[in-house]
Amino acid sequence: MAKVVKPSVLIKGTKDGLLFFLDDNLPFSIVLNELKHKLLHENASHIWNGPDMRVQIKLGKRQITRREEQDMREIFSFRKNLHVHTLESDGVPYLLDPPRKMEMLTGTVRSGQVLTHRGDLLLLGDVNPGGCVQSTGSIFVLGALRGLAHAGSDGDETVIIAASIFRPTQLRIHNIISRPPDEWKESENHMRFAYIVKDQIAVDKMSHLSHIRPEMEWKELSRRFG
Amino acid sequence: MGESIVVTSGKGGVGKTTTSANIGTALALIGKKVCLIDTDIGLRNLDVLMGLENRIVYDIVDVIEEQCRVDQALIRDKRCEELYLLPAAQTKDKSAITSNQLRRLIADLRDQFDYIIIDCPAGIESGFQHAIAGADKAIVVTTPEHTAVRDADRVIGLLEKERIATPKLIINRFRKQLVKDGGILDVEEVVSILSVDLLGVIPDDEQVIRAGNAGEPTVWNSGSFAGKAYRNVARRIMGEMVPLLVQEKEPNMIGKMKKWLGFA
Numbered sequence: 138m139a140k141v142v143k144p145s146v147l148i149k150g151t152k153d154g155l156l157f158f159l160d161d162n163l164p165f166s167i168v169l170n171e172l173k174h175k176l177l178h179e180n181a182s183h184i185w186n187g188p189d190m191r192v193q194i195k196l197g198k199r200q201i202t203r204r205e206e207q208d209m210r211e212i213f214s215f216r217k218n219l220h221v222h223t224l225e226s227d228g229v230p231y232l233l234d235p236p237r238k239m240e241m242l243t244g245t246v247r248s249g250q251v252l253t254h255r256g257d258l259l260l261l262g263d264v265n266p267g268g269c270v271q272s273t274g275s276i277f278v279l280g281a282l283r284g285l286a287h288a289g290s291d292g293d294e295t296v297i298i299a300a301s302i303f304r305p306t307q308l309r310i311h312n313i314i315s316r317p318p319d320e321w322k323e324s325e326n327h328m329r330f331a332y333i334v335k336d337q338i339a340v341d342k343m344s345h346l347s348h349i350r351p352e353m354e355w356k357e358l359s360r361r362f363g
Numbered sequence: 364m365g366e367s368i369v370v371t372s373g374k375g376g377v378g379k380t381t382t383s384a385n386i387g388t389a390l391a392l393i394g395k396k397v398c399l400i401d402t403d404i405g406l407r408n409l410d411v412l413m414g415l416e417n418r419i420v421y422d423i424v425d426v427i428e429e430q431c432r433v434d435q436a437l438i439r440d441k442r443c444e445e446l447y448l449l450p451a452a453q454t455k456d457k458s459a460i461t462s463n464q465l466r467r468l469i470a471d472l473r474d475q476f477d478y479i480i481i482d483c484p485a486g487i488e489s490g491f492q493h494a495i496a497g498a499d500k501a502i503v504v505t506t507p508e509h510t511a512v513r514d515a516d517r518v519i520g521l522l523e524k525e526r527i528a529t530p531k532l533i534i535n536r537f538r539k540q541l542v543k544d545g546g547i548l549d550v551e552e553v554v555s556i557l558s559v560d561l562l563g564v565i566p567d568d569e570q571v572i573r574a575g576n577a578g579e580p581t582v583w584n585s586g587s588f589a590g591k592a593y594r595n596v597a598r599r600i601m602g603e604m605v606p607l608l609v610q611e612k613e614p615n616m617i618g619k620m621k622k623w624l625g626f627a
Contacts, residue, residue: 245558247520248513265516265556266509283556 145171154191154222161197165205173212176219191222200226200233204352239274246270246284257296266306275299285309286331297350299330299343313338365396367469367479368600369498371522373514375485377506378535381571381580383482384412385590386502388580389597391446395477398437400449400469402494403484404459407451414441414578415448424452424459426468433471442583447476457489462496469497478600487521495522501530502562507537507548516557531562533596538567563596564607565589 145160145168159168176185192213201209206224213221224231239257246252248267252260257274264270268284273291275298282300287309289296294311308315308331315331315338328343332350347354370383380403387399401409404424410416421436426449433449440446449472452459472479483494495501501522505515515532522530534553541547554561568589574581581590582597595605 247523248517250520263556263558267513267517281555 146175148175154193155219157192157194159194159196159199161199165199165201169205169209169212172209176212176216185216185218187218189218189220192219193223194221194225196224196226196231198227198229200229200231202233206232207356239277245280248284264300264305272296294333295350297330297332297346299328301328303329303340305331308338308340310338365398365473365476365479366500367473367481367498368500368502369481369483369495369527370502370504371483371491371495371518372485372504372511373487373518374505374511377504377511378565378571379485379504380408380412380482381575382502382504382533382535382565382593383480384409384575384580385582385593386597386600387478387480388413388440388443388446389582389594390478390480390600391440391443392582392594393597393601394445395601396445396475397478397480398447398449398472398476400472400479400481401451402460402465402481402490404451404490405453405456406484407453409482410438410448410450411578412575412580413448415450416578419450422450422452423468424455427460427464433468442579457484457493460493462493465493466497487518491518491521495525495527498527501527502533503530503557503559504533504535505553505557506535507542507550507553509548512548512553512556519557519559530559532557532559533562534564536567537564561607562599563592565592565596 143160145163147158149156149158159172194209210221213219239259240254241259241261242252242254243261245262246260246264246268248265251269251271254270254272255274256272257277258270258272259277259279260270261279263280264278264282264284264286266283269287270276270278270284271287271290273289273293275296276286276288278286278300280300281302281304283304283306285307286298286305288298289311292311296310298308298310305317308317310331310333313333313336317340329340330343330346331338331340341349370379370386372379383399387397391397399409399413400423401407402423410419415438418438421431423436425431426433426436437447437449440448469479469481481494481498484490503515503518503522505511519530532554534550537550538547542549550561550564566588568581568587570584570587571581571589574584574587581587582593584590595608598605
């Protein structure tokens with residue numbers, strides 16, 4: 138006799154569409170496997186190939202990461218008629234790590250001036266030699282970075298510093314200080330960024346950032362379950 | 364109602380006083396009534412460049428301490444009817460005046476003059492703070508060197524903090540030849556770092572030194588390229604559109620020969 142197990146994925150039909158209740162006691166990967174099984178199973182395929190349907194997902198008390206949300210949306214994307222409309226957790230935001238807010242500021246940071254900021258900073262303007270930008274998050278300069286940039290000043294080592302024209306006099310991330318080599322030329326036309334690797338600041342082309350920080354990379358939804 | 368313009372730079376020796384004297388004279392030659400104020404108390408130079416040192420009886424500190432009237436201290440230029448100089452005191456120091464006193468003095472002079480050119484001392488301490496206090500506009504002088512550009516940048520930041528209308532830039536002692544071999548910064552580089560409007564580029568010209576020592580600003584010399592550049596700056600201050608020309612003295616015959624033979 139098989140033990141009666143409470144299904145980890147419960148589906149209810151309402152006049153507004155489908156409600157998916159995902160169990161919040163089991164590990165999320167098991168819930169996702171069950172969801173995948175229910176949506177992709179050959180025998181069930183006739184149920185799902187219907188008209189377009191709104192899907193509301195109830196996560197119970199669970200909060201999920203962006204990565205988990207992405208994985209779940211990928212599973213739903215296999216059924217073209219299912220449109221994930223809302224995600225909800227009971228009384229809390231469904232995302233465990235709300236997206237970091239980036240603040241945008243404009244103006245030139247001139248010699249002797251210090252711009253201090255909390256969080257990620259997008260500066261539309263130049264940082265001149267002798268000027269300083271300090272932030273607890275990442276620093277992005279849409280302009281020329283010719284002065285000092287200090288990112289992650291509160292101890293965050295995952296932050297990066299990037300600039301359209303990357304000619305800093307000095308770079309600091311967390312408590313690591315680095316001075317760019319003298320042989321850099323302004324003519325180098327790749328946009329670059331600085332990050333910490335093995336307790337040292339490294340500088341790389343912007344196109345390599347997705348390898349270094351794969352979790353930040355955007356991805357097109359694939360049909361890998363098809 | 365006159366306009367007050369402070370000429371400043373941060374770094375010393377880039378040509379603030381020379382620029383003040385020449386712009387002031389050039390504006391007066393166009394027919395404007397101009398007052399030059401030397402605020403470099405203790406290290407006055409503007410009177411020497413103008414050749415007016417021996418006419419000083421009263422100075423700016425006397426005016427502020429009410430030892431004399433303003434018109435007693437103003438010295439009329441030797442050649443120009445419409446050009447006046449208010450000299451700095453040589454025996455006092457920067458603490459002899461305050462920002463407010465200078466602001467009031469300039470407010471008084473506004474009624475009598477079209478332009479009031481304030482020659483600022485080097486540095487960013489009290490002397491600088493006093494000099495910019497009464498100014499409506501600012502001209503920042505720099506040379507195409509990293510040190511001067513760095514200091515000019517700092518000064519522009521301070522001027523913006525004081526809410527003086529966007530400063531204008533003069534690049535002084537520019538040498539085309541040195542830019543070509545990468546020895547100094549090019550005009551575009553300086554402007555892109557400082558990101559302010561360019562008012563003029565003054566070529567390096569030994570005539571400026573000669574004229575200064577002779578006590579007459581180089582704008583009087585019609586053959587001088589620097590003088591012409593200063594006259595153009597004056598016209599731009601008055602709102603005329605004047606194309607930017609960076610002219611330099613043609614090399615002389617021997618220089619041409621050397622170049623021709625490949626020695627220079």
